[in-house]
Amino acid sequence: MQLYNTLSAKERAALIEEAGQERLTISFYQYAHIGNPKILRNHLFLAWNELDVLGRIYVAYEGINAQLSVPAENFVAFKEHLDSISFLENVRLNIAIEQDNLSFLKLKVKVRNKIVADGLHDHTFDVTNKGVHVSAEEFNALIEDPDTVLVDMRNHYESEIGHFKNAITPDVDTFRDSLDIIENDLKEHKEDKKLVMYCTGGIRCEKASAYYKHKGFKNVYQLEGGIIDYTRQVQNKNLENKFIGKNFVFDHRRSERISDDVIAQCHQCGQPCDTHVNCANEACHLLFIQCDECAAKMKNCCSDHCKNINALPFEEQKKLRKGKGASNKIFKKGRSEVLKFKR
Incomplete structure (x- = not known):
């Protein structure tokens, strides 16, 4: 059985360009209790390699986190395979706003201790006890409420190029850094404020929502599908877009433009730039x-x-x-x- 890549990124890129087929860039995650991540990892690699799936997928005891691309013609078969796995049936798929056939050039399915590193060692913390998911329309209404605190659960280099208006954007390098900082800053408002969080696709703020519920916050919400799905809903439903700038993404594209605003600057000369x-x-x-x-x-x-x-x-x-x-x-x-x- 082939359980590893045999082509380099350069060779794969040449094959993709030669084939001339459109590919879809997709991300999804699901928190679940997985008994044997290694068995699931091997199963996914074998099945997805046959479908020419490329990407970066992490499997752990707490669930799965996937960012990948698949040939458009294989999407239905890919979705059918996902639905054949009980905890992934009808999982929400975030399809990229801007497509790029070269967004991923290898299939990497890795077993990790956690799908989102959090530095926590509290065995009483249940990551599946999440906060309330809200749609783009509900999110827009919530963040206009004066009793709402809006928090960006991403890292500084992500929020630097784009974020929601009036959001708290912690100056952190990692997700684990933000957990204690946010709890300490908002500890006086565990009962009287609505804590609303967002991230790229939902995976980090879902874990954060469960964590803050575990820490005693009473009203915890998260933007379902993150910035990626928010943008899609805004476009499809003609809603007001409250995100300014670019959304940082973790593939070769590096970002998707959500609004025309350029809120960052070149790190070398200081001119407006968000590349x-x-x-x-x-x-x-x-x-x-x-x-x-x-x-x-x-x-x-x-x-x-x-x-x-x-x-x-x-x-x-x-x-x-x-x-x-x-x-x-x-x-x-x-x-x-x-x-x-x-x-």
Whole structure:
């Protein structure tokens, strides 16, 4: 049985372009109690590999989190396979607003301890005891209520390029960082305020809603389907759009534009810009915001140091990287000291 990829990303991209078939970029998640994640992982890989599914899928004892692409012609077969798995029957699928046939180039199905890392070790916490899901229309009404506190459950580099109006946007690097910060900031309002949360597709605020209920918050809500499905509902139902800027996504596209507002700035020159890039120096690979002018000037790098390294022959670059771990700047997502205009 083939339980791993046999093609490189470059080879796969060439095959996709040669085939000329439209692909759909989809995300979904489901919290559930899974007895043997490894068995489920292998089952999914075998079935989805046959359907030419590509993407990043995490399976854990607490459920599944999937971001993937599938050929449009295989979508019905893919949906039928999902429905054949009891806890995934009729699971909500978030179909991307902006499609890109190259959004994913490998099929990676991995077993993890948790589908959303939270740093929690409280065995009395039940992640399936979630808050109230609300539609886009209900969400719009809720966030106009003066007794509502709206919280963005994403990280700083996501909310920097786009967020809902009047939302609290914690300046955090990870989801686990935000849990205690938000609880501490709102501890005086566990009973008198409506706590409304949102994230990209719903997975983080669903866990957060269960966590804050566990911590004693009485009125906990989450935007069902996250920003992705909110945007679709706004378009389909002609609702007022209360999201400004771009929605950060975790594939090769990096973002989807929701409104024309540009609320961020180039991290190198300070001009209005909301385009995330990765530093061209593979030893750095820092995620940061860079405008076209700075990209040309800096050769797609975050600093002069990286620009000089990236100008070296490839073999010399490999020698410099040999024996060294990945730079921790990779995980700082725009926090590097070389960036003059970072958030």
